[in-house]
Amino acid sequence: MRDVAIAGAGYSEIARAVDRSVGSLTLEACRNALSDAGLTSKDVDGIATYPGGHDSVSSFYVAEGLGLPKLNWFEDLFGWMPAGITPVIAAAEAVRAGHCETAIAFRTVKRNRTRPPGQGFGGRVGGDAQFRAPFGDVMTSQWLAMWARRHMHDFGTTEEHLGHIAITFREHASMNPVAPLRDNITIDDYFASKIITTPFRILDCDFPVDGGGAVVITTEERARDLPKSPVKYVAGVFASGPRPDWEQWDDLTHMASKYAAEALWRRTDITPQDVDVAEVYDGFSWTALCWMEDMGFCAKGDGGPFFARGDARVGGKLPTNTHGGSMSGGRLHAISHVIECVQQLRGECGARQVHGAKTGVVTAGGGIMAGAALLSRSE
């Protein structure tokens, strides 16, 4: 097995609404990642993506669009998966195993403007949704809101705690030139924002945007000969628990993140205390809170106070979502979390740089599915 590194990372244009196709955004992100790596499309022989709910383009689209000579490995990952981290882990493991030499992993998101959340259900509903939709339970925000509510009940987590998560990520976004939401907010702004489904307000939710991101993954040996300092892919995992179901899950105060954390830390001598920067999935504020607890970055139940004390701020104990996360940096389904971690470990982050950052964790997913990866600066 070979050591693997992320050699390049790039975004497309990112904005609330971009009047371009999802394919055009994808190819821009991939070209930027290749250029960042100092490579060309002729060097690429592997591709992975998470096309989500069929809202993005496939590996083959990119192979054609970039004019790749051939593919030795490709994977389009559908269904309940931990979003944008999924193709990164899959591609890194493919390079590690020798299936391919250099792979692109990408995720592009184009907002659905034809219907607002929860409006797709009408008439007769099958599958598991037949047990939810007739009761008005149709949005992911409702499912996780119920998990958050149980956490508040069991551990004393408060709405003010959740507000501090939004404030922290917005402060970080204010130092990120590509973040779509860069104006700082106060706790009063938080409490004044519209309630979506309790305890979540609009400022607890990720911010939908159009855009994409891609990373280039190759062997660490090859990455050392490239212009940018390589970021080593130490380990990556996907995980879930004994009853992967949104309602029948055993303990709603732990997400699948608990199992991803166990699997990740088992794979390495690095411990949670060694981590310098954390980019954790924040589809909702509470998702990030639960990730911090389950990864062992704070005690179980201390996630709220952790954010309220400022421990997650740049300059704090463990800077978290230094790009603004999905809540203020835009909902790029965690590919932005991967890119931010790479840029932090290279020291490229300007005002929001975590000084001396050597080890970073990226996580994605919430509720019943989780993925996590450990990255470190190559010495």
Place this chain on the structure above:
Amino acid sequence: MDRPLPQPDQDTEFFWEGLRRRELLIQHCDECGHWIHYPKPACPRCGGTRVKPKAVSGRGVVHTYTVTHNAVPGFEPPFAVVLVDLEEQKGLRLVSNLIGVPPGDVAIGTPVEVVFTDVAPDVVLPLFKVRET
């Protein structure tokens, strides 16, 4: 728009058919005694395939909830969605709504019991009301 209605399949028809007879049926594993929801052709605890519907008491406790302020098909916001823990087994949960409780008064730990509620000529939903203890 009206409230969405269930489209049963071969595995779930018994649940909706039972409700039309004012019975709350949950799949039960004859091999290990585990209650199984959502219905599946095998038991998630022991892998057994001798599973069949069995009536439950319809009594439970509110495990958690959310009060939704967004517009959702068939519902006038704000409204509460609850997860009810049925008394037969820890973690055996139904998504539902509470009758007779303003959304702001819904609380974790409230004892509840099923109310069979007609919402269409062929559909009865298991809603819940506060249970006097």
